[in-house]
Amino acid sequence: MTKAEEDIARSREMIARYCRKKHKVKDGLCPECQATFEYVAAHRMRCPYGDDKPACGKCKHSCYSPAMRGKMKAVMLANLPQMLLHPVKTMRKMSGRKQP
Ligand SMILES: [Zn+2]
Numbered sequence: 001m002t003k004a005e006e007d008i009a010r011s012r013e014m015i016a017r018y019c020r021k022k023h024k025v026k027d028g029l030c031p032e033c034q035a036t037f038e039y040v041a042a043h044r045m046r047c048p049y050g051d052d053k054p055a056c057g058k059c060k061h062s063c064y065s066p067a068m069r070g071k072m073k074a075v076m077l078a079n080l081p082q083m084l085l086h087p088v089k090t091m092r093k094m095s096g097r098k099q100p
Contacts, residue, residue: 003051018078
């Protein structure tokens, strides 16, 4: 797997998590998120920096349109809890709230 393919696979996971949360899609992506993913994947393949590219957030060559940048920011935010919290803690908190 090349670095570009890895990046694309990671983006897909993040968009899928966002889609599950925001659009209640259990499997795969809704058409809107599918379009987002294809946009991201196409841009990653075309990135002028190739495999030496910095993280997109740090990249000076802003290849995303402003609308798509906003969308990706929402995707990042939806993924933030998973990045910060331990998954077991999150599950305990959720089940505790439902059953007092
Ligand atoms: Zn979606």
